[in-house]
Amino acid sequence: MLDLLGHSDEARIGEIAASYATSRSEADADSERRFRDLLQALPAAVYTTDADGRITFFNRACVDFAGRTPKIGEMWCVTWKLYLPDGTPLPHDECPMAIALRQNRPVRDVEAVAERPDGSRICFMPYPTPLRDKRGRLVGAVNMLVDITARKQAEQRMMLLTSEVDHRSNNLLAVAQAMLRLTKADTAEEFQAAFQGRLSALANVQRLFSASRWTGANLKTIVEEELRPYASRDGERIRIAGDDVHLPPTLAQSIAVALHELATNAAKYGSLSTPSGTLEIRWATNDAEPLVLHWSESGGPRVNAPPTRRGFGVGAIDGIIRTLRGKVTRQWKPEGLVCELSFPEVAA
Structure with missing residues (x-):
């Protein structure tokens, strides 16, 4: 069929293909931009890493949560220091995000404590989830950090009140x-x-x-x-x-x-x-x-x-x-x- 097409027709097909590729690229970029805007608008701290644990994206809520501005390329977590609920230090390479990447599975129902550079602490629950490509290969992970400090304080007050009663x-x-x-x-x-x-x-x-x-x-x-x-x-x-x-x-x-x-x-x-x-x-x-x-x-x-x-x-x-x-x-x-x-x- 291509033998029946003239030179001008081949050029036209090339232009159409290039235009389609450009449009698709622009559509993909626009879709990614809208997705990032959506993450920025969320009140919860959300960030992503690559398969090795290097941070590739974080939203503005992460800055408020961590009390600092993370750096792209940092490892595992946007927070400064981590602790277990009992106060034991938690190394970043043993944090829930590191476990999710290492074991290629979501991590749920755990609690941790993040310390800001100013010394204040936040109780939170992380939700690290692996990201995979179309072939199922691990390409990174996304994590959402939910602040539960108010809930933990309410639980402590309730325990004290129960003891007092x-x-x-x-x-x-x-x-x-x-x-x-x-x-x-x-x-x-x-x-x-x-x-x-x-x-x-x-x-x-x-x-x-x-x-x-x-x-x-x-x-x-x-x-x-x-x-x-x-x-x-x-x-x-x-x-x-x-x-x-x-x-x-x-x-x-x-x-x-x-x-x-x-x-x-x-x-x-x-x-x-x-x-x-x-x-x-x-x-x-x-x-x-x-x-x-x-x-x-x-x-x-x-x-x-x-x-x-x-x-x-x-x-x-x-x-x-x-x-x-x-x-x-x-x-x-x-x-x-x-x-x-x-x-x-x-x-x-």
Whole structure:
């Protein structure tokens, strides 16, 4: 057939073939350009290597991820230093990308830690995947690095919170068991009322802990919550004075129980048992005694002598103060009880 074509026809065929080759080359270049633009737009760090592990491409997210600008031709990874999750150094020639190329297989479900030149670290999961030509021969690999730092931090916070909740629940159960064992009453009704009141005091302070994410509670809030049932509308029956001191959980819980016992005693026998009775609570902090709380009753039944019966409330307060290495003093004045609680440790 070519014998039938003239010279001009052969030249025309050559021009068409050259034009086709040029168009295809331009199409391939355009396709590769669009592919690289797509990789640059991805928020995840993506890079490629040749079959020997030399970096051939990296997107802008790799720079942000690694905290540095990698160099084309570097080996294995765009990061500066690598570590296993337990902190053991991970040589680059043993990193997941090196394994994927050496074993000619994708590597999944592994975690690593990358260190930037400034010393900051990132927890991440790599996804190295071999690249092969049409004949199935290994020509390189592509890797995507997914930052999981936020997830790992959330997991650590959850573990700490779980441990704290476990500790608090065990402590709370121990306190409840002690209250149950030591609560005394002449009748079942009196026992129920006394025990329920003490549990309510614990529940109130636990609610405050929950609101503060278990960092503690404010002393003023504890005092106000515990004495709210006894307050008058004009606010004159109970006077509270003191800065709003933030207490760590153990101290806050102990003071809540102590205040409940003092309030219960005052409601039964002291100033809160009569309409004319008043109560003043004030506290202060200083270098000698970081926290000193004064409880002063007046206007209730006249006190002729200190009580001879030592109830659970007195024992609970004394036990709490001793546990916290604090001190308690009581004065049974004719006008009412004056009690002072001091605690050597306040800081959370």
